[in-house]
Amino acid sequence: METENNIVVNDELEPIQPLRFTRAFVIKHTKFFMKRPLTKVLVAIDRSIEYAFSRVPEFEGDIDKSNEVFQTLADLHELRRKVLAIVNF
Numbered sequence: 001m002e003t004e005n006n007i008v009v010n011d012e013l014e015p016i017q018p019l020r021f022t023r024a025f026v027i028k029h030t031k032f033f034m035k036r037p038l039t040k041v042l043v044a045i046d047r048s049i050e051y052a053f054s055r056v057p058e059f060e061g062d063i064d065k066s067n068e069v070f071q072t073l074a075d076l077h078e079l080r081r082k083v084l085a086i087v088n089f
Contacts, residue, residue, distance in 0.1 A: 021058075
């Protein structure tokens with residue numbers, strides 16, 4: 001499966017579903033991947049930050065979704081800061 005313009009497509013390039021973005025989905029997804037060794041936790045958080053940041057241009061005209069994306073980014077950065085504080089303790 002591939003994505004084109006944030007729509008998941010199968011091998012025949014038929015649209016399956018649009019990729020969704022909700023703060024709850026991103027945080028839930030990040031927490032799922034944080035159940036790994038500590039070295040993988042920061043990788044999971046960084047990937048979620050990259051994913052959320054890549055979606056910013058998509059919601060340029062939608063103020064509510066833009067706010068949700070930036071709130072998600074703020075939450076992820078705070079989570080990353082807290083993990084780093086624990087690791088460096």
